[in-house]
Amino acid sequence: MDLYEYQGKELFRRFGIPVSEGRLATTPEEARAAAEEIGGQVVVKAQVLTGGRGKAGGVKLADDPDDAEQKARDILGLDINGHVVRKLWIESASEIAKEYYLSVTFDRGQKQPLFMLTTQGGVEIEQVAEETPEALARLHVDPLEGYQPWQARRLIYGASIDDPNEQKQLLSIVEKLYRCFVETDSMLAEINPLIVTPEGEVKALDSKFTVDDNALYKHPDVAEMRDVEAADPLETFAREKGVTYVKLDGDVGILGNGAGLAMSTVDVVAHVGGRPANFCDLGGGGDAEGVVDALEVITRDPQVRSIFFNIFGGITRTDEVARGILAALDRMDISQPIVVRLDGTNAEEGRRILADANRPNVYPEATMLDGARRAVELAK
Ligand code: GDP
Ligand code: MN
Numbered sequence: 355m356d357l358y359e360y361q362g363k364e365l366f367r368r369f370g371i372p373v374s375e376g377r378l379a380t381t382p383e384e385a386r387a388a389a390e391e392i393g394g395q396v397v398v399k400a401q402v403l404t405g406g407r408g409k410a411g412g413v414k415l416a417d418d419p420d421d422a423e424q425k426a427r428d429i430l431g432l433d434i435n436g437h438v439v440r441k442l443w444i445e446s447a448s449e450i451a452k453e454y455y456l457s458v459t460f461d462r463g464q465k466q467p468l469f470m471l472t473t474q475g476g477v478e479i480e481q482v483a484e485e486t487p488e489a490l491a492r493l494h495v496d497p498l499e500g501y502q503p504w505q506a507r508r509l510i511y512g513a514s515i516d517d518p519n520e521q522k523q524l525l526s527i528v529e530k531l532y533r534c535f536v537e538t539d540s541m542l543a544e545i546n547p548l549i550v551t552p553e554g555e556v557k558a559l560d561s562k563f564t565v566d567d568n569a570l571y572k573h574p575d576v577a578e579m580r581d582v583e584a585a586d587p588l589e590t591f592a593r594e595k596g597v598t599y600v601k602l603d604g605d606v607g608i609l610g611n612g613a614g615l616a617m618s619t620v621d622v623v624a625h626v627g628g629r630p631a632n633f634c635d636l637g638g639g640g641d642a643e644g645v646v647d648a649l650e651v652i653t654r655d656p657q658v659r660s661i662f663f664n665i666f667g668g669i670t671r672t673d674e675v676a677r678g679i680l681a682a683l684d685r686m687d688i689s690q691p692i693v694v695r696l697d698g699t700n701a702e703e704g705r706r707i708l709a710d711a712n713r714p715n716v717y718p719e720a721t722m723l724d725g726a727r728r729a730v731e732l733a734k
Contacts, residue, residue: 362561604629667698
């Protein structure tokens with residue numbers, strides 16, 4: 355999960371990394387009020403989950419509350435790389451003497467967190483890595499050993515930062531960023547730019563955060579930062595129902611048990627010339643409740659014209675899934691044809707249950723390939 359700048363800065367603040375005072379605003383009037391409360395010059399910043407906002411006109415300085423309101427009007431509704439601006443962060447403007455870059459990310463190759471620091475901040479780090487690689491200090495942290503202060507010192511010397519006052523502040527910021535990264539189970543924590551003011555104060559002017567979805571259960575305070583409005587409404591609905599669902603743009607609804615089988619089903623449907631409407635994993639169970647939930651999610655997508663249930667019974671008993679499907683159909687009004695392929699544990703009984711029920715819109719098929727073909731045919 356990616357965090358907005360203002361959310362990342364909130365985490366920075368909690369871990370003691372210096373940031374400017376700011377307020378969130380969703381209307382020009384709120385932006386004006388925020389600027390009044392903050393006082394002085396402010397910067398009005400688009401909150402979207404993409405970089406390069408500055409270049410796209412999504413970051414603007416404002417001299418007074420009037421100006422802040424005007425700048426907010428300009429930025430709200432702006433489309434930045436396909437992200438429409440609905441939220442603004444109004445922050446006390448900083449004077450910038452230098453722009454540095456600091457990040458810690460997860461280096462999968464080395465299986466260790468990797469710090470990067472350069473005095474060439476403010477631009478894309480890829481550009482620095484390409485054009486002036488010698489200016490980019492890189493340092494891995496052994497997670498078993500944990501963070502040691504010498505690592506920050508080596509990083510700071512590596513980036514040729516020789517001002518003792520900056521060194522001292524950076525030492526503390528690097529340590530805090532590491533703690534913040536580890537304690538929130540992040541994949542990336544980036545500060546670009548990390549500025550030095552004319553008075554010599556080092557602080558984070560931007561934040562980019564990616565936290566590990568799989569660890570969110572450990573961090574309810576971070577989990578609640580998820581922006582439900584920006585997410586696909588169907589995926590939000592699925593999450594609420596506890597259904598593992600990813601929306602695709604075709605017309606064949608897909609339901610498999612187990613992520614591997616569900617993914618293969620997406621592939622097979624595409625292979626026989628169909629267009630999958632979604633990925634959906636029923637998980638281990640196959641009781642009526644689970645089937646109803648999944649069907650509710652899948653059929654909410656108006657593009658779905660047929661549904662393909664692909665069930666392989668290992669732990670899951672397919673006779674139970676068959677009963678689940680029938681019970682679900684009793685409880686819901688589903689107009690789309692449903693192709694069902696049952697195989698594995700108790701498959702014969704499962705198929706018999708479906709055959710005996712004799713529902714007009716249920717089409718049993720014996721193999722995955724035949725099931726996919728039938729579902730694609732029925733979607734036409
Ligand atoms: P990004 O373009 O999405 O990475 O957004 P940033 O938050 O990094 O802002 C882009 C640029 O706007 C920064 O590199 C700064 O040059 C400038 N900027 C942002 N905040 C301030 C500020 O408080 N004062 C000044 N003078 N410039 C700022
Ligand atoms: Mn930035």
